[in-house]
Amino acid sequence: MSTSEIERLALAAREALEPSYILFAVVALLGTWLFQRYRHNAQYKFPPHVPGIPIFGNSFQVPPVQQGPWAKKLAEKYGEMFTCKFGDKTWVFLNSSRVVTDLLERRAAIYSSRPPFPMTQSIMSGDSRIVLMPYNEQWRLIRKVLHQILSTKQQDVFKPFQDLESKNLCWDYLQTPDRWWAANGRYANSVIMSVVFGRRSMLDDPDVVELFETIELFLENQQPGKNIVDGFPVLDKLPKALQWWRPRGYEIFKKTFRVYKKEVDQLEKRMRAGTQRRCFGTDFLKSPEVTKMSEVRKVFVFGTLMEAGSDTSRVTLGQVIAGAATYPGWVATAREQLDKVCGYNAERLPQWDDRKDLNYISAVVKEGFRWRPNIAEIGAPTMLIKDDEYEGYKFPAGTVFTWNAWAIALNPDEYEQPERFWPERFLNGEEEQALKGHWSFGPGRRVCVGWKVGEMNVWIAIARLLYCFDFAEVPGKPIDTMTIPQITKNSQPFEVKVTPRSAAHAELVRRDCEAASKVRY
Numbered sequence: 089m090s091t092s093e094i095e096r097l098a099l100a101a102r103e104a105l106e107p108s109y110i111l112f113a114v115v116a117l118l119g120t121w122l123f124q125r126y127r128h129n130a131q132y133k134f135p136p137h138v139p140g141i142p143i144f145g146n147s148f149q150v151p152p153v154q155q156g157p158w159a160k161k162l163a164e165k166y167g168e169m170f171t172c173k174f175g176d177k178t179w180v181f182l183n184s185s186r187v188v189t190d191l192l193e194r195r196a197a198i199y200s201s202r203p204p205f206p207m208t209q210s211i212m213s214g215d216s217r218i219v220l221m222p223y224n225e226q227w228r229l230i231r232k233v234l235h236q237i238l239s240t241k242q243q244d245v246f247k248p249f250q251d252l253e254s255k256n257l258c259w260d261y262l263q264t265p266d267r268w269w270a271a272n273g274r275y276a277n278s279v280i281m282s283v284v285f286g287r288r289s290m291l292d293d294p295d296v297v298e299l300f301e302t303i304e305l306f307l308e309n310q311q312p313g314k315n316i317v318d319g320f321p322v323l324d325k326l327p328k329a330l331q332w333w334r335p336r337g338y339e340i341f342k343k344t345f346r347v348y349k350k351e352v353d354q355l356e357k358r359m360r361a362g363t364q365r366r367c368f369g370t371d372f373l374k375s376p377e378v379t380k381m382s383e384v385r386k387v388f389v390f391g392t393l394m395e396a397g398s399d400t401s402r403v404t405l406g407q408v409i410a411g412a413a414t415y416p417g418w419v420a421t422a423r424e425q426l427d428k429v430c431g432y433n434a435e436r437l438p439q440w441d442d443r444k445d446l447n448y449i450s451a452v453v454k455e456g457f458r459w460r461p462n463i464a465e466i467g468a469p470t471m472l473i474k475d476d477e478y479e480g481y482k483f484p485a486g487t488v489f490t491w492n493a494w495a496i497a498l499n500p501d502e503y504e505q506p507e508r509f510w511p512e513r514f515l516n517g518e519e520e521q522a523l524k525g526h527w528s529f530g531p532g533r534r535v536c537v538g539w540k541v542g543e544m545n546v547w548i549a550i551a552r553l554l555y556c557f558d559f560a561e562v563p564g565k566p567i568d569t570m571t572i573p574q575i576t577k578n579s580q581p582f583e584v585k586v587t588p589r590s591a592a593h594a595e596l597v598r599r600d601c602e603a604a605s606k607v608r609y
C-alpha cells in the first residue's frame with residue numbers, strides 16, 4: 089500500500105470518528121432497530137406502561153442508585169405488574185409474591201435467562217460473570233462448580249471458618265467499634281477466602297479494599313440507564329472504533345481481572361512451592377471442569393466467589409445492626425433466648441450446636457434479609473426465551489422480568505407492619521427454611537447459589553454480636569433505614585454506637601476471641 093493510500097485511509101478513519109458521523113451512525117442504527125421492534129411488539133400485550141420519552145423510554149427516570157423506593161412507588165400506583173422501557177429493552181416488574189411465584193418459579197424453564205449486557209458482561213467481565221450469563225451450557229457448567237462448594241452439604245466445611253472469623257469479628261468490634269463496617273467486610277471476605285484460597289484476610293488488607301472497589305464498579309454500571317449500550321445492545325454492532333464506552337469498560341475489566349488474578353497467581357505459586365493447604369482452589373485447578381474454561385473464565389470463577397461471597401454478608405449484617413438500633417424492642421427478646429442458652433452473665437459464646445435452641449436468632453436473620461432488601465433492590469433481570477401468555481397479557485421472547493424486591497418486602501398486603509424490624513413474623517415453624525418467606529436470594533433457577541453460606545455467615549455473627557454488644561443510634565444522627573446507601577466506597581453506610589453489653593461480656597470477648605485474631609494461614 090502506498091504512503092498516499094495510507095494517508096487517505098487514516099483521514100477517512102479520522103473523519104469517521106467525527107462526533108457528527110458517530111451521531112449519524114447511532115441514530116440510523118437505532119431508528120431502524122426501534123421501528124422493527126415496534127412492529128414486532130405491536131402483536132403483544134403488556135401490563136400498564138409507565139410513561140416515558142421516545143426512544144429512551146424510562147431510562148432517565150430510574151435513579152442511578154437506590155432504585156428500590158422509586159420502583160416501590162410505581163408498584164403502589166400500578167398494582168401487581170407494570171412495564172418500563174430501558175432503551176430497547178422492555179422490562180416487566182413483578183410486584184407481588186403471587187406473580188413472582190407464577191412466572192419466575194413455576195415457569196422457570198423459560199424465565200431464567202439473562203438479557204445481553206454488552207458493557208457490563210461482554211466488555212467489563214470478559215463474558216465471564218456467572219450472574220449475567222444466559223441460561224446455557226456455560227452457565228450450567230459454572231453453576232455446577234459453584235454448587236459443589238456452596239451447597240448445604242458443605243456446611244461442615246464452612247462452619248470452622250465461620251466460627252473462627254466471627255470470633256475475630258467480635259474482637260474487632262471490641263477493639264475498634266467505630267470500624268464495625270470494615271470489620272463486617274473483613275469477616276465475610278475472610279470466610280470465603282479461607283474456603284476458596286486457604287488463606288485469611290485481615291482488617292485493612294489492601295487486596296480486600298480493592299476487591300470491594302471492583303464490586304462497586306460492577307454494581308454502579310449494572311444500574312438500568314447507566315450504559316447506553318446495555319439499554320440498546322444493537323449499538324454493539326457499531327464498529328469498535330465508534331464505541332465511545334468501550335475504553336472505559338475495558339479499563340474496568342483490566343482492573344477487575346488484575347484484582348482476581350493476583351489471588352489466583354498467589355495460590356498457584358503456593359501450590360508449586362508445596363506450601364498450600366488443600367482448599368476449593370487446589371481441587372478446582374486440578375478438576376476436569378477447568379480444562380473446559382478459558383483463562384478469563386477460570387479467573388472469574390474465583391472472582392465471583394470472592395465478590396459475591398463478601399459484599400452480601402457485609403450488607404446484611406449492617407441491616408440487622410440498623411434494625412437493632414432503630415427497633416430495639418426485639419433485641420431484648422433475642423437476648424432472653426441467648427441468655428437462657430449461653431448464660432446470664434456472659435458465660436460463653438453462642439455455638440453452632442446451639443442453633444436448635446436459638447430459633448429466634450434464625451427468625452432475626454430471615455427478617456434481616458427481608459426488611460430492606462438492599463442487595464438487589466429491584467431484583468435481578470431475567471429474560472424470557474419463548475413467547476408466553478399470562479392472565480390476559482402476551483409477552484414476546486426477549487422480554488425482561490424482575491421481582492420488585494423493595495416493593496414486595498415493604499407491601500402491607502405481603503407483610504404486616506412491613507417497615508418494622510420484627511423477627512416474630514418468622515416464628516412460624518419455618519425458621520430453619522432460610523429461603524422461605526422472602527425473596528432476598530432471588531426466585532427460581534437463578535436463586536443465589538451461595539444462599540446457605542450467606543445465611544450461616546449472618547447467623548453465627550449475629551448470634552455472637554447480639555449476645556456481646558449493644559447497638560444504638562448516635563445522638564443527632566438518626567439512621568434513615570429507607571435510604572441506607574448500597575454503594576459506599578468502603579465507608580460505613582450509617583453511623584451506629586457499638587458498646588459491649590457489660591464488663592463481663594467484654595471480658596468474654598477478650599477471653600474467647602483475641603486468639604482468633606492472631607491465627608495466620
Ligand code: HEM
Nearest residue numbers: 218219396397400401464468529530531534536537538542
Ligand atoms: C448473604 C447473603 C446473600 C444474598 C442476600 C445474596 C443475594 C443474591 C441475589 C439476589 C442473587 C441474584 C438472584 C437472581 O438472579 O435471581 C444472587 C446470585 C448469586 N449469588 Fe448470592 N447472595 C448472598 C450470598 C452469596 C454468597 C455467600 C455467595 C458465594 C460465596 C453468593 C454467590 C452468588 C452467585 C454466584 C450468584 C449468581 C447465580 C446465578 O446467576 O446462577 N451469594 N445472590
